[in-house]
Every structure is written in C-alpha cells, then in structure tokens.
Amino acid sequence: MELFTNQVLAGIATGAIYACMALAVVMIYQAIDHLNFAQGEMAMFSTFIAWQLMQWGLGFWPAFLLTLAISFAGGIIIERALFKPLTNAPVLVHVAGFIALFAILNSVAGLTWDFTIKQFPSPFGSSGFLGSQLISTHQAGMIGVVLVLLLLLFAFFRFTRVGLAMRAAASLPESARLVGINTSWMIALGWGMASAIGAIGGMLIAPVVFLEPNMMGGVLLYGFAAAVLGGLTSPFGAVVGGFLVGVFENLVGTYIPGVGNELKLPIALALIIVVLVIKPSGLFGRKIVQRV
Amino acid sequence: MSTVQESVTQPAAVVAPSKKSMTIGTTATLVVLALLLITPLFVKNFFIFQMTMVLIYAIAILSLNLLTGGSGQFSLGQSAFYAVGAYTAGILMEHFGVNYVLTLPAAALVCFIFGFLFGFPALRLSGVYLALATFSLAVAMPQLLKLGVFEHWTGGVQGLVITKPDAPFGLKMSQDMWLYYFTLFISVVIYILAVNLLRSRSGRAMMAIRDNQIAASAMGIDLPLYKTLAFGISAAFTGIAGALGAIVVQFVAPDSFTIQLAVAIFLGMVVGGVGWLPGSLVGAAFIVFVPNVAEHISKGLSGAVFGVLLFAVIFLVPHGAQTIFGLSLRVRKKQ
Incomplete structure (x- = not known):
C-alpha cells in the first residue's frame, strides 16, 4: 500500500510538470490552432537562461522571476517576428516553422551552454516532505508551485479585462474584433504566457532530469499526451490530463512487469494514439464540426 | 459567422503544384542522370560515399513527398x-x-505493412493531429529499438x-x-515508379484527397483505402532508403534514427519544394552537404543553420527549389 501511495504521489508531482507543458501547448493551440512542437525546446532554453543567471550569482527565486519575464518577452518576440507573418499559411508551413524553431533553439542552446549534463539546483531541497517518506520536498514544491500557478491563471482569465479579451479572441475572433479587441496582440500575449508557463515547467523538472539541450523530449511528449487526453481545446482538461498521465505513467511503470524506464516514451506514444483514435476531442474538449 | 455550433472551413493543408508541374522535362532529367553517372569516375572515394548518401536521402525525401505532396x-x-x-x-x-x-524488397515489404498499419489510426487524424502522432512515433522509436526483448536481434544500444x-x-x-551505382539504379527505379504512380488513377485519387478531402469522397474516392495506401507506399520507399543506408554506412544503431533524422527529411522536402519530385534530389544534397559545412565552422551548428534556412525558405521561396528552377526556365525563355 505504501508503494502505491508513494507512486501516486510521485506521479502527481511529475504530472504537475506535464500539466504545465500541456497548458502551454493548449494556450498556443487555442490562439492559432496549431501545435507548438518547439514548446519543449522553448522551456529548455528558458531553463538554461535561469541556470546562467544563477551562475552569475543570482539566488534561485530572483533568477526564477527574471527568467519568467525573459521567457514572456521571448515568446512575444517569436510570435511577432516569425509566426505572425504566417497567419494564413497552410498547416504544412506552420509545422515547418515549428520544426525550424525546434532545431534552432536546440542547436543554439548546445552551442552556448555545451551538450554536457548540468546540475540544476532545487529551491526546496530533496529531504522527505514534513519528515514523511512518501514524497520529497522537491516533489511537494513542484505540486505547490503548479497549484499556485493554476489559481493565478484561473483568476486572470476569470476576473481581468485582458484575460477576458484573450478568451474572447480565442473563441470567436471575428466577433472579438468587432467589439474592439486587438486579437492579433492577444495571440502574441498567449505566446508570451505559454512561453513563461513552459519555463516554470522546465525549471521545476530540471533538478529531476538534469539540464541538457535534449532534456525536454520526453517531457514534451507526455505534455502532448496530457493535452490530447484532456482535449486540445480545454485548458482545464490539459491540467487534469497532465496529472492523470503522470500518475498513469508511474503506476504502469511500477506494476506491469517489463515496463520500466525503457518504455517511457513508447507508453506516451501509445497513449496519444489510443486517445486520438478513440476520442479525438479528449475528455473535456469540444467537438469541432467541419463546414463543407 | 455567429453559429452556435462551432464550424470550421478547413483550407487545404498543403499547397502543392498540379500534376503536370510535379516533374521536369525529359532533357533536364537526362542531363541530371548523365551527371550522376559520370561524376563518380572523377572524384575521391569519400565524396562517392557522400553522393551515395545524397541518393539515399533523396529516396527518403521522395517518399515523404509522395505522402505529403501527393x-x-x-x-x-x-x-x-x-x-x-x-x-x-541489418x-x-x-x-x-x-x-x-534481397534485403531491399524485404525491407520494403516490412515497412509497407508497418506503414499501412500505422496509417489506420492516421485515417481518423488530419493536419496537426497526424503531425503529432507521427512526431511521437519518431521520438519514441530509438527507445523501442533499444528494448531488451529484441536485444538478441537488434544488438540493443550497440547496434549491428x-x-x-x-x-x-x-x-x-x-x-x-x-x-x-547500385543505389543510383534503385533511385532511378523508384523515381520512375513514383512518377508513374502519381500519373495513375491512384495518384489522381490521392491528389484529389489532398486538394479537398470532402469533395474527393463525394466523387466516390475510397478515402480510407487511398490514405492508408499512401502511407504504406511512402513507408515502403523509406524502408528501401533505410536498408540502403544501413548497407552503405555498414552500421545500424538506435541513436542514428532520432527525431533529428525525421527533421532532416522533412526539411529536405520543404527545401526541394513540396510535391515537386525532382526537388527531392536538391533537398537531399542540401541535408547532406549543409551540415558538413556548418560543422566545419562550429560543432552543433547544423541544427541552427537548418532552422534558419527553413525559415528563409518558408518566407522567401515557399515552393522551394521548384521556384528557383521555374525562374531559371522563364529567364531562358525570354532570351
């Protein structure tokens, strides 16, 4: 029983990260109807920036906040410079754009900071949480930070003018434009927020998977799995999907013999395909009807 | 537009040229072929090896071109x-x-079955979803190949x-x-097969699906059949390229087949021009030689160069090498 609780809690902790990635993916998907294949690399890049700031002598939390600001600005710049001109381009061109961004970020990170594995400090330490053996303080911290983030996002989209405008721009762009919302800038804002949310995920998972240019491959795949499971049109679903996928991954790894770390990625692949085939709209997504 | 139910008019996911402009004229084809035949006689062994790799990647890009452009x-x-x-x-x-x-037809058969089966879930997916499913396949593949169960056959992490x-x-x-020369022969055969496929009834059906899926199905085209068939054929050709690659490089290992390879093939297609079959050769030359030059300047630079050039192609020459080829033709006609 203790093993079970232990694994579920650990699953919730990694699930928090998957939820972050899924949320970032869904935010961009909501804004422009495309999946950002470079989301993981953007998060990795942000994490490297945080590491660099700490190397320059900043404490964890100042570096954390500064990185968020930089990532936010970076996301907006990427959207303005590279993806805004592609607004009406076919899907293929968008996919090519994301793949290009993926390659650039991965390669530039490797060039700047080397491909060797680096330690990334945890602000929470790694002893048992409140003296219990079930969950470490870092895992508890991961869950805590993500929960705070979710509350803030909920409040932002529910109670602020900008948040409401962003929702309007995502759900009915034409009507939103008619009531005077600058939908183009709302998309840029969505990119900035997605980039910052991804950065949080990256900085929280880095102490676990270590810092290197390819660290986010698996995490992004699970983020996609979470987003698809929750429904690509639902931010709430993405978060639920993230936690579910995290727990699922850990339980499968523990209880099904022969499925260890080495099958981590194929499990995510299977999950994505099963969900897409059985219920493409996910658990909480809306069905989109195509007009002929 | 203010319907309660959300409805989307989906534009074609790929803008590809019409059937006639998918190939180049006979003269141009023969010139290219003659160049490919003669060049190895005058260059060093290592350059021959690189040219072989170009041809192999050209097959892989051609097969993706059939799937995406077709x-x-x-x-x-x-x-x-x-x-x-x-x-x-291997x-x-x-x-x-x-x-x-004999391994080539075997590889083609195995990959055809694999591609056909993978095409089944792909049937229900379009656009970004299909990109997502195949993206995750590419990310998961190295780990599948490293599996302990198959280690006796695959050699695990060490490879074969x-x-x-x-x-x-x-x-x-x-x-x-x-x-x-063996690779060149296979490439020519596959190129001819691909051109004829696109000119056949099946090829026209595929292109109709590409341009407007719903209209195509209304005209009586069997969508599931042709979509999975396209996947299977594309996989089979890619499999032949893979088998040739293994023989030429003399080595297979899981980490040679990461997402980077998929990115390179995709990049080659975009650079060569989506739907323009001869562009595959241009794209292949690009993905073989550009990293070489880039790695000379600095290690790890090739990804950045790839990415920047990909953006450059998207923004400046949306139809890739085809645009440049078309321009040069027009200039020649004016003279």
Whole structure:
C-alpha cells in the first residue's frame, strides 16, 4: 500500500510538470490552432537562461522571476517576428516553422551552454516532505508551485479585462474584433504566457532530469499526451490530463512487469494514439464540426 | 459567422503544384542522370560515399513527398520507417546471411505493412493531429529499438555492424563505387515508379484527397483505402532508403534514427519544394552537404543553420527549389 501511495504521489508531482507543458501547448493551440512542437525546446532554453543567471550569482527565486519575464518577452518576440507573418499559411508551413524553431533553439542552446549534463539546483531541497517518506520536498514544491500557478491563471482569465479579451479572441475572433479587441496582440500575449508557463515547467523538472539541450523530449511528449487526453481545446482538461498521465505513467511503470524506464516514451506514444483514435476531442474538449 | 455550433472551413493543408508541374522535362532529367553517372569516375572515394548518401536521402525525401505532396498527409515520423528498413536489412544480413540485394524488397515489404498499419489510426487524424502522432512515433522509436526483448536481434544500444558487399561479376570497382551505382539504379527505379504512380488513377485519387478531402469522397474516392495506401507506399520507399543506408554506412544503431533524422527529411522536402519530385534530389544534397559545412565552422551548428534556412525558405521561396528552377526556365525563355 505504501508503494502505491508513494507512486501516486510521485506521479502527481511529475504530472504537475506535464500539466504545465500541456497548458502551454493548449494556450498556443487555442490562439492559432496549431501545435507548438518547439514548446519543449522553448522551456529548455528558458531553463538554461535561469541556470546562467544563477551562475552569475543570482539566488534561485530572483533568477526564477527574471527568467519568467525573459521567457514572456521571448515568446512575444517569436510570435511577432516569425509566426505572425504566417497567419494564413497552410498547416504544412506552420509545422515547418515549428520544426525550424525546434532545431534552432536546440542547436543554439548546445552551442552556448555545451551538450554536457548540468546540475540544476532545487529551491526546496530533496529531504522527505514534513519528515514523511512518501514524497520529497522537491516533489511537494513542484505540486505547490503548479497549484499556485493554476489559481493565478484561473483568476486572470476569470476576473481581468485582458484575460477576458484573450478568451474572447480565442473563441470567436471575428466577433472579438468587432467589439474592439486587438486579437492579433492577444495571440502574441498567449505566446508570451505559454512561453513563461513552459519555463516554470522546465525549471521545476530540471533538478529531476538534469539540464541538457535534449532534456525536454520526453517531457514534451507526455505534455502532448496530457493535452490530447484532456482535449486540445480545454485548458482545464490539459491540467487534469497532465496529472492523470503522470500518475498513469508511474503506476504502469511500477506494476506491469517489463515496463520500466525503457518504455517511457513508447507508453506516451501509445497513449496519444489510443486517445486520438478513440476520442479525438479528449475528455473535456469540444467537438469541432467541419463546414463543407 | 455567429453559429452556435462551432464550424470550421478547413483550407487545404498543403499547397502543392498540379500534376503536370510535379516533374521536369525529359532533357533536364537526362542531363541530371548523365551527371550522376559520370561524376563518380572523377572524384575521391569519400565524396562517392557522400553522393551515395545524397541518393539515399533523396529516396527518403521522395517518399515523404509522395505522402505529403501527393496525398496531403503529414509525417514527422519518416525516421521511424527508415529505422525499420535499416534494421530489417541489418538483421537479415547479419543473422540470416541473406544477400544484400534481397534485403531491399524485404525491407520494403516490412515497412509497407508497418506503414499501412500505422496509417489506420492516421485515417481518423488530419493536419496537426497526424503531425503529432507521427512526431511521437519518431521520438519514441530509438527507445523501442533499444528494448531488451529484441536485444538478441537488434544488438540493443550497440547496434549491428554490417559487412560491406563487394562488386559482383568480378568487376574491378571499389566497394564504394559499386554501392553508388547500385543505389543510383534503385533511385532511378523508384523515381520512375513514383512518377508513374502519381500519373495513375491512384495518384489522381490521392491528389484529389489532398486538394479537398470532402469533395474527393463525394466523387466516390475510397478515402480510407487511398490514405492508408499512401502511407504504406511512402513507408515502403523509406524502408528501401533505410536498408540502403544501413548497407552503405555498414552500421545500424538506435541513436542514428532520432527525431533529428525525421527533421532532416522533412526539411529536405520543404527545401526541394513540396510535391515537386525532382526537388527531392536538391533537398537531399542540401541535408547532406549543409551540415558538413556548418560543422566545419562550429560543432552543433547544423541544427541552427537548418532552422534558419527553413525559415528563409518558408518566407522567401515557399515552393522551394521548384521556384528557383521555374525562374531559371522563364529567364531562358525570354532570351
């Protein structure tokens, strides 16, 4: 029983990260109807920036906040410079754009900071949480930070003018434009927020998977799995999907013999395909009807 | 537009040229072929090896071009089919002592089945979803190949070392040169097959699906059949490329078939021009030689160069090498 609780809690902790990635993916998907294949690399890049700031002598939390600001600005710049001109381009061109961004970020990170594995400090330490053996303080911290983030996002989209405008721009762009919302800038804002949310995920998972240019491959795949499971049109679903996928991954790894770390990625692949085939709209997504 | 139910008019996912502009004229084809035939006689062995790799990637890009430019479906997972082809060749040659020539049809068959089966879930997916499914296939593939269960056959992380075949019939030719001509022969056969496929009834059906799926199905085209068929054929050709790649490089290992390879193949297609079959050769030359130059300048730079050039192509020459070829033709006609 203790093993079970232990694994579920650990699953919730990694699930928090998957939820972050899924949320970032869904935010961009909501804004422009495309999946950002470079989301993981953007998060990795942000994490490297945080590491660099700490190397320059900043404490964890100042570096954390500064990185968020930089990532936010970076996301907006990427959207303005590279993806805004592609607004009406076919899907293929968008996919090519994301793949290009993926390659650039991965390669530039490797060039700047080397491909060797680096330690990334945890602000929470790694002893048992409140003296219990079930969950470490870092895992508890991961869950805590993500929960705070979710509350803030909920409040932002529910109670602020900008948040409401962003929702309007995502759900009915034409009507939103008619009531005077600058939908183009709302998309840029969505990119900035997605980039910052991804950065949080990256900085929280880095102490676990270590810092290197390819660290986010698996995490992004699970983020996609979470987003698809929750429904690509639902931010709430993405978060639920993230936690579910995290727990699922850990339980499968523990209880099904022969499925260890080495099958981590194929499990995510299977999950994505099963969900897409059985219920493409996910658990909480809306069905989109195509007009002929 | 203010319907309660959300409705979307979906534009074609791929803008590809019409059937006639998918190939180049006979003269141009013959000139290219003649160049490919003669060049190896005058260059060093290592350059021949690189040219062989160009041809192999050209086959892989051509097969993606058939899938994307032909039937309008995406795949970021070509590296997975390439890997399956390479491993089929490697295992057959090293464990069963099969002649290398026979491994090609075997690889094609295995990959056709694999692609056809993967095409089934793909049926229900379009655009970004298909890109997502194939993307995850490419990311997961190296780990699948490392699995302990198959280790006896695949050699696990270490991979398999393959013996390089000699030139047959007592020909006085270096192994590299023989493999080059062998690859060239296979490439030409596949190119002809691909061109004829697109000109056939099936090819027209695929292009109709690409341009407007709903209209195509209304005209009586069997969508599931042609979509999975396109996937299967594309996978089979990629598998042949993979098998050739394994024989030429003499080595297969899981980490040669990462998402980077899928990205390179995809990039080659975009650079060459989506739906323009001869562009595959241009794209292949691009993905073989550009990293070489970039790695000379700094290690790890090739990804950035790839990315920047990909953006440059998207923004400046949306139809890739085809645009440049078309421009040069127009200039010549004016003179």
